[in-house]
Amino acid sequence: ETGVTQTPRHLVMGMTNKKSLKCEQHLGHNAMYWYKQSAKKPLELMFVYSLEERVENNSVPSRFSPECPNSSHLFLHLHTLQPEDSALYLCASSQDWGGNQPQHFGDGTRLSIL
Amino acid sequence: AQSVTQPDIHITVSEGASLELRCNYSYGATPYLFWYVQSPGQGLQLLLKYFSGDTLVQGIKGFEAEFKRSQSSFNLRKPSVHWSDAAEYFCAFLPETSYDKVIFGPGTSLSVIP
Numbered sequence: 001e002t003g004v005t006q007t008p009r010h011l012v013m014g015m016t017n018k019k020s021l022k023c024e025q026h027l028g029h030n031a032m033y034w035y036k037q038s039a040k041k042p043l044e045l046m047f048v049y050s051l052e053e054r055v056e057n058n059s060v061p062s063r064f065s066p067e068c069p070n071s072s073h074l075f076l077h078l079h080t081l082q083p084e085d086s087a088l089y090l091c092a093s094s095q096d097w098g099g100n101q102p103q104h105f106g107d108g109t110r111l112s113i114l
Numbered sequence: 115a116q117s118v119t120q121p122d123i124h125i126t127v128s129e130g131a132s133l134e135l136r137c138n139y140s141y142g143a144t145p146y147l148f149w150y151v152q153s154p155g156q157g158l159q160l161l162l163k164y165f166s167g168d169t170l171v172q173g174i175k176g177f178e179a180e181f182k183r184s185q186s187s188f189n190l191r192k193p194s195v196h197w198s199d200a201a202e203y204f205c206a207f208l209p210e211t212s213y214d215k216v217i218f219g220p221g222t223s224l225s226v227i228p
Contacts, residue, residue: 004157033213043158043204043218056214090157099146099208099216100165105157 003027004106006091012112013081021076021109023091029104031055031097032074034066037088037108049074050097078111086113116141116209120219127195128227135190135222137205146208147188149179152221153201161203164188175199200226 004025013019025032034046048055049068063085065077074091088108095101118139127133139145146165150158162173169181179190188205205219 006157031213040220042220043206045214045216048214055212058214092157094213097213099211099213102160102163103158103213105150105159107155107157 004091004093004104006089006106006109008109009107010110010112012114013078014114015081015083017081018077018079020078021089021091021111023074023076023106025072025074025091025093025104027093027104029093029095030071031094031101032068032071033092033094033103034074034076035090035092037090039087043090047076048097055097081111081113083113086111116217118205118207118217118219120203120205120222122222123220124223124225126225126227129197130194133190133192133195133199133224135203135205135224137188137190137219139186139188139205139207141186141207141209143209144183146211147179147181148206148208149173149177149188149190150204150206151175151201152204158204161190195224195226197226197228200224 007022031050036044046060047066052068067075090108091106092103094103121136148163149161152158161177162171164171164181171179177192181188203222
């Protein structure tokens with residue numbers, strides 16, 4: 001039990017579909033993150049939210065759209081994705097976005113683009 | 115440029131043998147340093163972290179890591195490996211004090227021979 005729950009665990013979609021990934025944390029944390037984990041590549045930070053405000057957008061394509069309606073929930077909306085977007089998408093949370101607080105990760109959503 | 119490297123892509127050890135996983139970083143000051151473990155189908159779990167103070171850090175599951183400023187290294191060690199330690203291990207560092215600048219290494223895959 002990680003305290004960070006991601007749904008769905010697996011998702012297969014076509015390039016023209018629209019889908020959303022969901023992350024929920026039960027830890028009372030104020031910061032949440034989306035990461036992309038591709039095969040043979042280091043983990044990439046995509047988005048950071050602190051107190052529901054976006055902190056950083058690391059040059060992520062606009063076909064990925066995050067949403068943080070409250071401090072417990074984080075979504076990643078997907079549309080017109082490309083095959084290279086197939087990856088494991090990990091959500092994490094921390095008490096705040098300062099580095100002296102540990103991050104807690106969910107188990108990820110395995111995304112496959114057809 | 116700021117970076118973190120893990121020179122070993124894959125390591126195989128026998129159960130009960132000692133383990134050392136290497137991590138080197140490139141940064142002009144002392145960063146925050148982390149080791150994470152990822153088991154198949156799961157997210158990342160924090161093993162230990164270094165912020166300041168004692169350069170030998172104890173973590174969970176019997177792991178420890180030593181920060182060596184002169185070598186820009188933060189190697190992970192375990193005196194006796196268990197079969198359940200087979201997983202992917204990631205070194206990460208923060209060049210500044212907030213997670214929006216986090217950099218992960220490429221990972222080292224550990225196999226354990228019974």
